[in-house]
Amino acid sequence: MTRHGELGTALHRWRDRIAPSESGQPEPPEGTGRAAGLGLDELARLTGLSVDYLVRLEEGRATSPSAQVLTSLARALRLSDDERGHLFLLAGQSPPALGRVSDHIPPSVRRLLGRLAGTPLGVHDAAWNLITWNPLWAALVGDPAGVSPRGRNAAWHHFTGQAGRITFTVEQEAHFEAALVADLRSATVHYPTDVRLRFLIGELRRVSHRFAGLWNSRITGSHDTGTRTVQHPDVGAVTVDCDILSVPGCDLRIAAYSAAPGTDAAEKLRLLDVIGTEIMYEPVPIKPVLVESVQVEPASVESVPVAENAAGNTA
Numbered sequence: 001m002t003r004h005g006e007l008g009t010a011l012h013r014w015r016d017r018i019a020p021s022e023s024g025q026p027e028p029p030e031g032t033g034r035a036a037g038l039g040l041d042e043l044a045r046l047t048g049l050s051v052d053y054l055v056r057l058e059e060g061r062a063t064s065p066s067a068q069v070l071t072s073l074a075r076a077l078r079l080s081d082d083e084r085g086h087l088f089l090l091a092g093q094s095p096p097a098l099g100r101v102s103d104h105i106p107p108s109v110r111r112l113l114g115r116l117a118g119t120p121l122g123v124h125d126a127a128w129n130l131i132t133w134n135p136l137w138a139a140l141v142g143d144p145a146g147v148s149p150r151g152r153n154a155a156w157h158h159f160t161g162q163a164g165r166i167t168f169t170v171e172q173e174a175h176f177e178a179a180l181v182a183d184l185r186s187a188t189v190h191y192p193t194d195v196r197l198r199f200l201i202g203e204l205r206r207v208s209h210r211f212a213g214l215w216n217s218r219i220t221g222s223h224d225t226g227t228r229t230v231q232h233p234d235v236g237a238v239t240v241d242c243d244i245l246s247v248p249g250c251d252l253r254i255a256a257y258s259a260a261p262g263t264d265a266a267e268k269l270r271l272l273d274v275i276g277t278e279i280m281y282e283p284v285p286i287k288p289v290l291v292e293s294v295q296v297e298p299a300s301v302e303s304v305p306v307a308e309n310a311a312g313n314t315a
Contacts, residue, residue, distance in 0.1 A: 011073070015043060046076035048110075070087055070091055099191050099192055101125050101191050109252065118269070124253045125253075126183070126252075141165050159211040160204075175226070177210070178219050223244035228257065240257040240265055
């Protein structure tokens with residue numbers, strides 16, 4: 001049997017051991033002749049891959065699955081670490097290093113972002129790095145596109161005092177800080193060999209006395225439904241509900257902001273959904289300045305910044 005034939009056989013065997021009910025599908029009626037196990041259509045739904053592609057994989061006709069495809073298959077088939085490594089080897093690839101925070105976003109989560117266009121959403125990894133967001137998130141808290149990767153980390157942004165649009169009460173801030181620190185401590189347990197995670201925590205302890213104190217106290221905390229007030233330069237204060245949603249199996253955290261229908265905040269979100277990150281006001285003209293009878297022309301001004309460093313908000 002060829003290596004690609006072995007890959008197909010292994011995939012089929014791993015499918016057969018999963019009951020349909022475990023993936024949220026009804027058991028096949030008795031006497032229908034349908035085989036037990038996870039069907040190709042269910043596997044396609046869980047991975048975001050087409051049934052045709054999965055058939056070609058099992059038949060050995062698709063011979064170069066990408067690392068993302070293999071990762072999705074491993075997650076959907078609930079493979080152990082050893083089985084996951086074996087899957088990559090059968091596909092002719094080196095298994096990715098274990099114990100590192102992943103920034104992979106499953107197709108199902110990407111579809112969720114697309115379907116909830118009217119809700120500001122930001123997706124973070126286990127270390128609270130902002131890895132993707134939808135347009136309304138950028139319109140509400142500021143566009144993270146121009147922010148450095150370190151600046152997009154929620155813990156770094158908060159504990160180093162970066163400017164942003166989100167404001168907290170004293171109680172909200174204490175709760176948020178405790179949950180962030182507890183999350184990072186949990187991440188070090190799940191990803192003990194992640195060098196970037198260890199470096200982030202070391203730097204936070206060095207530059208932030210507040211973070212260092214909370215870290216040393218071994219504080220515990222969790223993310224409950226709460227509120228955030230966003231000071232937007234165009235529409236003013238927007239107070240929204242904030243929920244932190246976890247994605248099982250891939251250790252992602254989705255920050256979702258919402259407002260009750262008919263409220264002032266809901267109207268402002270609808271307006272921001274239309275204007276996006278566009279600046280609503282015209283630039284302020286600057287007059288020439290005369291110095292010792294020499295006219296100094298000002299530099300051309302294309303626009304007035306919406307807010308200094310406001311794009312760094314990450315949660």
